Amino acid sequence: MTESVDQPTHLSKVKHIVLVLSGKGGVGKSTVTTELALSLVEEGKRVGVLDIDLTGPSVPRMFGLENHQVHQASTGWVPVYTNESKSLAVMSLGFLLQNKDDAVVWRGPKKTAMIKQFLEDVAWGDIDYLLIDTPPGTSDEHIAVVENLRDYNPDGAVIVTTPQAVALADVRKELNFCHKTKIPILGVVENMSGFICPYCTECSDIFSKGGGEAMAKEFNVDFLGRVPIDPTLTALIEAEGGTFSTRFTQSGIYPIFKDITKMVMSKCGDIS
Amino acid sequence: MAPTKEDVPADAPEHCPGTASDLAGKADSCAGCPNQQACATGPKGPDPSIPLINERMADVKHKILVLSGKGGVGKSTFTTNLAFALSFDDSVQVGIMDIDITGPSMPKMTGLEGETIHQSNTGWSPVYVSDNLGVMSVGFMLQNADDAVIWRGPKKNGIIKQFLKDVDWGALDYLVVDTPPGTSDEHLSAVQYLKESGITGAVLVTTPQEMSLQDVRKEISFCRKVGVPIIGVVENMAGFVCPGCHKESVIFAPNTGGARKMAEDMKIPFLGSIPLDPRIGKSCDLGESFLDIYTDSPAHKAYMDVIDKIRSYVDGRS
Numbered sequence: 001m002t003e004s005v006d007q008p009t010h011l012s013k014v015k016h017i018v019l020v021l022s023g024k025g026g027v028g029k030s031t032v033t034t035e036l037a038l039s040l041v042e043e044g045k046r047v048g049v050l051d052i053d054l055t056g057p058s059v060p061r062m063f064g065l066e067n068h069q070v071h072q073a074s075t076g077w078v079p080v081y082t083n084e085s086k087s088l089a090v091m092s093l094g095f096l097l098q099n100k101d102d103a104v105v106w107r108g109p110k111k112t113a114m115i116k117q118f119l120e121d122v123a124w125g126d127i128d129y130l131l132i133d134t135p136p137g138t139s140d141e142h143i144a145v146v147e148n149l150r151d152y153n154p155d156g157a158v159i160v161t162t163p164q165a166v167a168l169a170d171v172r173k174e175l176n177f178c179h180k181t182k183i184p185i186l187g188v189v190e191n192m193s194g195f196i197c198p199y200c201t202e203c204s205d206i207f208s209k210g211g212g213e214a215m216a217k218e219f220n221v222d223f224l225g226r227v228p229i230d231p232t233l234t235a236l237i238e239a240e241g242g243t244f245s246t247r248f249t250q251s252g253i254y255p256i257f258k259d260i261t262k263m264v265m266s267k268c269g270d271i272s
Numbered sequence: 273m274a275p276t277k278e279d280v281p282a283d284a285p286e287h288c289p290g291t292a293s294d295l296a297g298k299a300d301s302c303a304g305c306p307n308q309q310a311c312a313t314g315p316k317g318p319d320p321s322i323p324l325i326n327e328r329m330a331d332v333k334h335k336i337l338v339l340s341g342k343g344g345v346g347k348s349t350f351t352t353n354l355a356f357a358l359s360f361d362d363s364v365q366v367g368i369m370d371i372d373i374t375g376p377s378m379p380k381m382t383g384l385e386g387e388t389i390h391q392s393n394t395g396w397s398p399v400y401v402s403d404n405l406g407v408m409s410v411g412f413m414l415q416n417a418d419d420a421v422i423w424r425g426p427k428k429n430g431i432i433k434q435f436l437k438d439v440d441w442g443a444l445d446y447l448v449v450d451t452p453p454g455t456s457d458e459h460l461s462a463v464q465y466l467k468e469s470g471i472t473g474a475v476l477v478t479t480p481q482e483m484s485l486q487d488v489r490k491e492i493s494f495c496r497k498v499g500v501p502i503i504g505v506v507e508n509m510a511g512f513v514c515p516g517c518h519k520e521s522v523i524f525a526p527n528t529g530g531a532r533k534m535a536e537d538m539k540i541p542f543l544g545s546i547p548l549d550p551r552i553g554k555s556c557d558l559g560e561s562f563l564d565i566y567t568d569s570p571a572h573k574a575y576m577d578v579i580d581k582i583r584s585y586v587d588g589r590s
Contacts, residue, residue, distance in 0.1 A: 023374070023375050023420075024343065024344055024375060025342065025343010025344040025345075025375075025452075025453040026342055026343040026344015026345055026453075026479075026484075027343075027344055030483075055341070055453075055454035055455045055456050055490070056341050056342055056343075056453060056454055056487040056490065058342075058483055058486075058487070061482070061483060061486065062483075100486065100489075101486070101489040101490060101492075101493055102490065102493060103455045103490040103491065103493035103494040103497060104455065104490070105455045105456070105459075105460065105494055105497060105498075106455075106456060107425050107456060107457050107460060108424050108425025108426070108456070108457055109425070111456065112424075135343075135453070135454060136343040136344075136374075136375060136452070136453060137372075137374035137375055137452060138374045138375075138420045138421060138422045138423075139373075139374050139422070139423060139424060139425070139428065139457075140424050140425055140456075140457075142422070143422060143424060162344075164553050164556075164557055165380065165557035166348070166377050166380055166381060166553075166556050166557055167344070169377070169380055169417065169418075170375040170377070172417075172418040173374070173375065173418060173419065173420040173421070174420065175418075176418055176419060176420040177420040177422055180420060180422065181422075195512065195521075195523060197514040197516060197517065197519070197521060198521055199514065199517050199519045199521070200514060200516050200517040200519070202514060202515075202516035202517065204512070204514060204515060204516070204550060205550065206512065206523070206548060206550050206553070207550075207553055208550075208553065208554070208557070229523060231521060231522060231523055231525065
C-alpha cells in the first residue's frame, strides 16, 4: 500500500489503517477502539491509536494516560506509549490541552487542519495497525480523514452500533457515507447488547437486541460480533490509572474481542 | 469605523483595522498578516440575517438548548420528553428544533418519520405532532431516511440559520433546541444567531460515569465562554432496575461522584437523576410519549421532577 506515495511519510510505514465509525454518539466507538487495540497487542502486533474526536477526546482516559504530554522530536510528534515495549502508541488532542476541562470550541476549518497535522506529523514508527477513533456524525472530521488517507488506501472501517432503532437510523447513514467515499466496510459490531443482572443473571435488553446483525445483513456487510454490557468492565475503565489496559484480558469481554480481532485481521489480509 | 476591542484579535499586527472594518485585509498594516486573505474576502459588518431571525424569534418566549459534550447520553430522548411534557398543557405552544444535522433523531422519536416539510408564503411549516407541538429537523428533508448528510461546517451553519429565519414557528411559549455532541459549528452558530433575541438557558445532559462527565465539563466551559446561562445538569441512565428481581444495578458507575458532585464542583444546579428503563428506549424507537404511557415507571417521577425545576427556572425569569 506504499506505492502511490512519492516520499516516504510517517503513514507509509503503517501496514494497516482501520477507521472506527458510527453515526451515533455514545455507542462505544472509543471503547471498541481501545479493546481492539489491546487485543491486537495481545496478538503480538504493534498498534497506534489516533483519536480525532477533537471536541470530546476520550482515548487518553481509556488508556489511563491522562496528564501525559506529547513530545516534539526532529522526526515529528512523538505519540504517548502505554508501556515500555512501545507496542501501543496513542495520539489525541487531549494530550495537547493545558487543562483537561478546557472546551475546544473550533469550527470546521480548524478541525480539518488539526487532523491533517495529526496524520502528517505524528512519528508512529513501524506499526502494524493504526486505529482511528472518530467523533459521531458524517461531517468535517470524517471528510478530512478520508481525504487525507486517500493516498494510503485504508483497509476499511469497523462500524459500531447499539441495537436500538434510534441508533441504527444514524448508523445506516454512516454505512452510506462509507459507500459514497469508497471506504471498505470491515464489519459491524453490536455493542451494549443485553445486560446480565449480577443478582439474578437474567439478561435484560436495555437497548433491545439483534438490530446490528439485521442491519449488517440488510447492507450485505459482515457482522463481527455482539458485545454485552459488562458493568465490571465499565468499572475497570473508570478506575483511575491504567487498570483497564492491564486487566482487559481478564474480563469476560476479552474472548469475544479475540474473535472480533481475528476477523478484522483476516479482513486486512493479515492472518498468520 | 473605529476598531472595537472585540474585532481586533489579540495576536493581530499593530494598527490592525479590526476584522469587521471596511479596511480589513486592505490596510497597510495588513501586509504580511496570515489572515489577510480571509479578512479581505470575508463578509463585512453584521450578518444581515440577524434582524430577520430576531423578528421570527420575537414571538418565542423561552429558548432552551439541550447540550452535552458526549454523544448518546440521551439529549434527544430528554428533548423529546421535555417537549411532550410541556405540551401536555394545551394552552402552551412548544417547538422542537433539531440541529443535529448529520444524525437527526427527532423525526423517529416523535413518530414523524416519513413526513415532509411544507412551504407556504410565510415560510417553512414545521411538522406537527399535535396542535401545540411542532418539530423541525433535517430528517424531514431527506429523500431517503438512510441518506448520509456529508456536510462541512458552513453548510451546517446555513441550514441552522434557515431553521431560525425561514421557519414559520408562529407564537411559541417554548423552543427546545436539540444539539449534536461536542462544541463546534452547530453550537457556535445556534448561540451566535440567537444571541440578540436571547437564550433562556441550557440544560446539560450526562450519564454518571467520568468518561461522560469530562466532556460535560467542557460543555460548561463552552457555555461560560459564550455567555449562555446554565439551567442545570440532568443525570441520565443512573441505575437500572432488573425487571426480573427488581434489584438495582449500576451500569455506568459514578466513580468520581456522578453528576451531583460534578455540579457542586462546577457550581451549577443539579436537576435530578433519571434511572434507566428499557421502556424509555422502546418509546423513542416507536415515537411514543413515554411520560404519557408509562406513568408507573420510577423514571416517570424523576422526569417530571426535573421538568418542574426547569419550568420554575423559566417562570422565575419571565
